[in-house]
Amino acid sequence: MDQETQHVVDMLNDDLFGEHEAIVYYLTHAWTVARQYGREVLEIAYDEMRHFKWLGHTIAQLGGVPNLKTPEIGSVSTIQSALQKDIEVEIKAIEQYDKHIDVIPQDSIKALLRRINADEFDHLRQFREMLDQSHGEPQSIKRPDAEVQHIARTLQATVGIEYQQMLAYLMRSFMEDHGRQMGLDMEERSIDEMRHMGWIGKSMGKMGLQAQFPQVESDDIAEGEQREAAVYRDVRQWAEESMPALVPTIDRILAHEDYHLVQ
Numbered sequence: 001m002d003q004e005t006q007h008v009v010d011m012l013n014d015d016l017f018g019e020h021e022a023i024v025y026y027l028t029h030a031w032t033v034a035r036q037y038g039r040e041v042l043e044i045a046y047d048e049m050r051h052f053k054w055l056g057h058t059i060a061q062l063g064g065v066p067n068l069k070t071p072e073i074g075s076v077s078t079i080q081s082a083l084q085k086d087i088e089v090e091i092k093a094i095e096q097y098d099k100h101i102d103v104i105p106q107d108s109i110k111a112l113l114r115r116i117n118a119d120e121f122d123h124l125r126q127f128r129e130m131l132d133q134s135h136g137e138p139q140s141i142k143r144p145d146a147e148v149q150h151i152a153r154t155l156q157a158t159v160g161i162e163y164q165q166m167l168a169y170l171m172r173s174f175m176e177d178h179g180r181q182m183g184l185d186m187e188e189r190s191i192d193e194m195r196h197m198g199w200i201g202k203s204m205g206k207m208g209l210q211a212q213f214p215q216v217e218s219d220d221i222a223e224g225e226q227r228e229a230a231v232y233r234d235v236r237q238w239a240e241e242s243m244p245a246l247v248p249t250i251d252r253i254l255a256h257e258d259y260h261l262v263q
Contacts (some may be wrong), residue, residue: 001063008109009064011100012055015113018093019052021071025089028073029082036079037130041086044123051116054184058109083131090124093117109260115184118255125248147242152209154235159199165193165241189260196253203246229257 001009018210023045030041056066076082097117101110184192232254 004105005062006064008104009059009062011104012062012109013058013067014063015096015116016052016055016059016066017069017071018089018096019048019055019072020068022048022089022093022227023052024071024073025086028075029038029086033076033079033082034130037083040126040130044126047119047123050188051119054112054116054188056113080131083127086127087124087131090120090127093158094120095224111259115255115259118252118259121253122248144184148207151235151242152204152207153203154231154238155200158228158231158235159197159204161231162193162197162200163245165189165228184259192256192260196256199249199253203249226261227259229254232257 012236026041026045026048030045034041059066074085076085097113097120101113101117104110132160160214234251236247236250236254239250
């Protein structure tokens with residue numbers, strides 16, 4: 001391994017250790033003092049597990065060996081101290097990923113780290129909301145019925161697109177070889193689309209709406225990332241004024257879709 005590649009592997013192993021540390025912190029906090037937000041914290045821990053997997057495969061692809069050293073985790077006695085520690089872990093991760101993105105030469109690895117960092121920014125937002133006890137509070141917004149129906153149709157369209165994308169990635173996963181690669185394989189992309197459906201479905205539920213799953217025939221399954229991203233950008237423009245609480249979720253989905261396009 002040349003010196004430049006070794007330096008990249010060392011940085012990625014630092015990132016891997018950070019993800020490992022976050023996983024252990026979040027699981028511990030969810031099971032103990034942060035049980036009030038246990039489900040939300042576990043969801044974030046599962047995100048970090050996926051990051052851990054992607055980084056480990058990338059390190060191996062470069063010819064390195066993933067560092068699986070176990071982090072040392074201090075104890076916390078209150079939910080406030082646990083969430084404050086979780087916030088500190090996310091800030092540290094974001095800053096470290098930013099530094100590594102600046103110096104790592106491989107575009108594919110930069111793109112992966114940006115994809116991971118999009119999750120970290122949203123994790124930071126969620127932990128801050130939990131800490132100030134505003135997490136999960138519904139936003140009171142007055143909207144005309146016609147406007148709600150219009151955005152409901154648009155959100156429903158995103159569910160249909162995500163469902164189609166999920167099936168498209170699964171089909172490619174079934175039909176193509178699963179060689180090791182940097183980044184996300186087709187099953188991972190399908191999981192992304194499934195999670196996007198869940199986030200939009202929850203947002204629709206807060207509006208008193210129920211998402212519907214369209215019928216998709218095998219012959220109709222085709223990828224459509226460009227169309228998908230365009231719909232989300234339309235939704236985001238509406239949400240900026242009418243439903244600001246939806247904007248961080250849309251931004252996170254758009255970051256995921258942008259990564260699908262470049263990978």
